[in-house]
Amino acid sequence: NIVYETLNNTDNAKGTALSARAYAEIKFLKDFKFTFNAALDKSYNNRTYTYNTEIGDGAPTGLISKEDRIITGVTYNQLLNYDKKIGDHTISVLAGHESFDFERNWLTGTKTGQVSPDNPEFINYATTTDLTSYTRNYGTESYFSRLGYDYKDKYIISGSFRRDGSSKFAKDNRWGNFWSFGGAWVLSRESFLENVSWLNELKLRASIGEVGNDSHTSNDDLSFYVSQPTFSLGYDNGSEGGVVTNAAGAADLQWEKNTQKDIAVEFALFKNRLRGSVEYYNRNTDGLIFTVPNALSSGLDSRVENIGSMVNRGFEISLDGVVLKTNDFSWGLNVNASTIENEITSLPQKEIINGTKKLMVGQSLYDYWLRDWYGVDPTDGYALYVSDPALIVAGDATQRVVNGVNVTTDQNKALYHYADSAIPDLYGSFGTNVEYKGLRLEVLCAYQIGGMMYDTNYSAVMHPGNNYGSALSVDALKRWQQPGDITDVPRMDINRNTQSTAASDRWLIGSDYLSLRQVNLSYKMPSQLISKLQVDNATLYINGENLMLFTKRQGLDPSQTFNGTTQNRYTPSRVITLGLNLNF
Numbered sequence: 001n002i003v004y005e006t007l008n009n010t011d012n013a014k015g016t017a018l019s020a021r022a023y024a025e026i027k028f029l030k031d032f033k034f035t036f037n038a039a040l041d042k043s044y045n046n047r048t049y050t051y052n053t054e055i056g057d058g059a060p061t062g063l064i065s066k067e068d069r070i071i072t073g074v075t076y077n078q079l080l081n082y083d084k085k086i087g088d089h090t091i092s093v094l095a096g097h098e099s100f101d102f103e104r105n106w107l108t109g110t111k112t113g114q115v116s117p118d119n120p121e122f123i124n125y126a127t128t129t130d131l132t133s134y135t136r137n138y139g140t141e142s143y144f145s146r147l148g149y150d151y152k153d154k155y156i157i158s159g160s161f162r163r164d165g166s167s168k169f170a171k172d173n174r175w176g177n178f179w180s181f182g183g184a185w186v187l188s189r190e191s192f193l194e195n196v197s198w199l200n201e202l203k204l205r206a207s208i209g210e211v212g213n214d215s216h217t218s219n220d221d222l223s224f225y226v227s228q229p230t231f232s233l234g235y236d237n238g239s240e241g242g243v244v245t246n247a248a249g250a251a252d253l254q255w256e257k258n259t260q261k262d263i264a265v266e267f268a269l270f271k272n273r274l275r276g277s278v279e280y281y282n283r284n285t286d287g288l289i290f291t292v293p294n295a296l297s298s299g300l301d302s303r304v305e306n307i308g309s310m311v312n313r314g315f316e317i318s319l320d321g322v323v324l325k326t327n328d329f330s331w332g333l334n335v336n337a338s339t340i341e342n343e344i345t346s347l348p349q350k351e352i353i354n355g356t357k358k359l360m361v362g363q364s365l366y367d368y369w370l371r372d373w374y375g376v377d378p379t380d381g382y383a384l385y386v387s388d389p390a391l392i393v394a395g396d397a398t399q400r401v402v403n404g405v406n407v408t409t410d411q412n413k414a415l416y417h418y419a420d421s422a423i424p425d426l427y428g429s430f431g432t433n434v435e436y437k438g439l440r441l442e443v444l445c446a447y448q449i450g451g452m453m454y455d456t457n458y459s460a461v462m463h464p465g466n467n468y469g470s471a472l473s474v475d476a477l478k479r480w481q482q483p484g485d486i487t488d489v490p491r492m493d494i495n496r497n498t499q500s501t502a503a504s505d506r507w508l509i510g511s512d513y514l515s516l517r518q519v520n521l522s523y524k525m526p527s528q529l530i531s532k533l534q535v536d537n538a539t540l541y542i543n544g545e546n547l548m549l550f551t552k553r554q555g556l557d558p559s560q561t562f563n564g565t566t567q568n569r570y571t572p573s574r575v576i577t578l579g580l581n582l583n584f
Contacts, residue, residue, distance in 0.1 A: 001055050008052040010120065018042045031084050039075040044068075050120050062114030064125050070105040092148040100140045107133040132234060138224045139167045140214075156184040156205075166214040169253055170227040176255035180209025201268035201275075208262075212255040216289055216304075226250050226304050250304045256289045276319040283312045284345075292352055308347040310365060314339040328437050335430040340423055342366055356454050356503065356565065358418070366422040366563055368454060371414040371504035374407045381480030381491030383500045385414030411502035419505035422564025425450030429517070438524040446515045446559070453511040453564045455556065464500045465492045511558035516548040537583040546572040 020040045027033045047067040051058020077098035084091045113126030144162035158181070165175045184205035187193055193202065216222040223230075229249035235242035264279035287306035294300045318336040325331075342364040352359040358369030372386035377400070387406040391413040392399055398410040408414060431444040461473040479489040490500040522541035530538045549571060551558060557571045 004054070005052070005056045008054070009050060009056065009058070011047070011049040012120075013045065013047040015046075016044045031082055033081045033083075035079040035081070037075075037077045037079070039073075041071075041073040043071045045070075048120055053114055058112075061112045061127075062125070063110065063112050064114075064120060064122065065108065065110040065130075066122070067108045068106070070103075072101075072103045072105075074101045075099070088152045090148075090150050090153075092146075094144075094146040096142075096144050098140075098142045098144070102138040104136040105133075106135075136224050137167070141165045152189065154186045154189040156186070158182045160209070164212050164255070166255070168214050168222060168224060168226055169255070170251045173227075173252065173254045176212040176257070178210045178212050178257075180207060182207035182209070198270055199267075200270075200272050201266065203266040204264075205266065206261075206263040208260070210257055210259045212257055213285075213289070214255060216291070222289065222304070223247070227253055245300065248298075248300060248303060252306075253289065253304060254287055254306055256306065257286045259284045259286070273325070274319070274321040276317070276321075279316045281312075281314060281316065285310050285312070290352075291354070305348075307352070308359075308361075309345045311343050311345055313341050330433075330435045332433045333430070334432070335428070337426055337428040339426055342423060357563075358416075363418065364421055364423065368419045368421065368452065368505065368508065368564070369416055370419045370454075370508070371411060371502060372417050372419070373504040373506035374402070374405065376480050376487055376490050377402065377407075377409075378480070378486055379483055381485070381493070382409045383411075383490040383496070383502075384409060385411060385502075385504065388413055388415040409499060411499050411504075414502075414504070417505075420452045420508060422453065422511070422562065423451055424448045424511065438526060440520075440522050440524070442518070442520040443516075444518040446513075446517045448511060448513050448558060451511040451558075451564065452508045453556065453558055453566060455507050455509050455553065455566050457555075457566050457568065458509075458553065459501055459503075459507045462489070462501065464490060464497055465494050509556070510552045511564065512552060513558045514550045515546070515559070517546065519544045519547060535582055535584060537581070539581045541577075541579050541581070543575075543577040543579070545575040545577075547574060 018040065019042075021038070023035060023037045025033065025035045045068070049065055051063040053060055053062040057063065075098065077096060079094060079096040082091075082093040108130070109122065109128065109132075110130040111122055111125035111128050115124050115126065142162055142164045144160065146158065146160040148156070148158040150156040160180045162178050163175060164178065167174070182205065184203055186201070186203050188196075188199055188202040193199060214222065226247070227250055230246040231243050232246040233241070233243050235244050260281060260283040262279060262281045264277055266277040268275045286309045288308050288310060289304065290307045291302045292305055292307055293302050316336070316338045318334075320334040321332060323331045323333055344359055344361055344363055344365060347359060347361055350360070353369060356368050356370060357366065359365065374384040374386050376382070377384050384400070384402065384407040387399060387408040389406070391408075392406060396408075396413075398408050398413060400407050400409070427446075427448040429444060429446045431442065433443070434441045458473065461471050462475065463470070463472070464479075465472075475489060476492070478487050480487050480491045488506075490496070493500070520541060520543045522539050525538040525540070530536075549557070555571070556566070557569070560566065560569060
């Protein structure tokens with residue numbers, strides 16, 4: 001009973017975050033500066049939930065569960081800078097070291113057998129059903145340097161080198177070397193453009209560089225101990241301890257390397273009233289860190305390897321302009337847009353099927369590989385899929401011909417195909433700001449055009465009636481009910497759940513969206529009014545975040561993930577803030 005459980009079960013979460021920064025700076029020998037930085041980020045999270053003794057998962061004994069998480073990150077770095085200006089020449093040199101230590105502590109326990117009501121503590125429950133904890137550690141260490149030179153702020157070049165180590169990799173593969181080179185030419189400082197009145201700045205820049213990645217390409221959390229053979233505890237047989245193999249260990253795993261090339265034009269026109277940039281990038285990734293399946297005979301589901309290469313390329317455009325400006329009034333607009341094209345360029349094997357995707361050379365990491373959904377047969381309401389020609393057999397009762405197309409009612413005989421991509425055609429943001437005397441309004445919107453999402457959440461509420469007591473989408477009202485019905489929702493038939501809800505391109509939906517991300521209205525009080533109160537500045541503001549989201553399906557949040565899959569999560573909360581800023 002959802003009402004009773006909502007009223008009588010509890011679920012309370014508390015969190016505390018501590019963030020601290022400190023630095024020391026020493027200048028010596030005129031042109032040298034040494035800086036020491038230290039940072040601490042620590043969070044404490046506690047959750048307690050209880051199930052009542054009358055109805056639901058806790059009945060009849062009652063249940064309590066507690067979770068405690070402590071996450072700690074500590075960073076230290078030391079920087080030595082040398083800056084020297086000799087006439088029109090400027091030289092800068094940086095040498096540095098950085099270390100990062102991360103620790104995650106987790107403790108959870110569950111007990112049943114409530115003794116007395118309204119006491120959410122373990123001592124009030126009789127039987128321990130689960131109690132476990134773990135600690136995870138991760139660390140990186142880096143040495144880096146940078147050399148920069150410019151002449152008359154017109155010709156600028158720079159280069160860098162760094163050596164990074166990660167505790168995730170085995171000792172022999174722990175360290176990676178990475179580099180970059182860049183240059184810029186400020187054309188607007190050249191004599192042939194100095195007298196162009198409408199041109200304030202024109203810069204051409206280009207760079208190439210390599211960085212390392214020790215995280216998972218598929219966006220999963222790469223195990224901190226991925227290089228080592230690991231075992232799982234807790235598989236006990238009564239009082240006898242039990243342990244099973246978890247992973248064989250990826251001793252040969254190395255840094256994933258990203259080599260990026262950029263070329264861009266930056267400009268400012270009409271007395272800086274229009275500023276912007278246009279950039280093209282090409283990023284090659286080698287040694288992709290990815291999970292690949294093991295042979296069944298190994299006894300382990302999968303392993304992690306550096307499996308291949310891919311390339312990302314695209315354009316990024318940014319414009320920021322002042323449309324109207326007077327002594328008391330100004331109105332500005334800004335917009336940015338990005339494109340991305342992804343292509344797998346090498347793999348160690350012909351194909352790798354990973355969930356809703358199939359990886360192949362020439363395809364994208366984000367291309368869907370799904371059954372080809374045909375629709376619903378109006379004669380009997382069965383779900384239909386385009387038949388795989390290799391599986392068509394004469395006399396097969398699951399095979400049909402509809403409008404000249406070979407279709408099947410058996411999802412296991414359906415044709416798989418590449419069905420669109422999760423990558424959008426264009427995405428970015430745009431906004432405006434209006435200011436009149438002390439009153440200022442700022443609006444920011446985000447958008448995405450193109451791309452598809454695989455809506456698992458929607459498929460879960462479009463079952464044909466077999467999940468007793470679970471929710472159904474209102475789209476189930478469009479189901480087939482009698483011969484001749486034309487619909488894309490199969491018949492309500494508890495015996496055909498698998499056939500009706502199988503993974504297919506039926507569950508793809510456009511991920512286009514428009515979001516009113518933020519609106520801020522502020523008023524800066526006149527100085528002659530607040531000076532009498534010994535206040536230097538006073539600003540009253542109201543701010544709104546995540547105010548509206550327009551999508552192709554209500555409740556869908558296309559911005560939740562880039563790979564196009566959905567999960568059970570709330571859309572971002574709408575937050576309204578009223579505040580007063582005072583400077584004394």
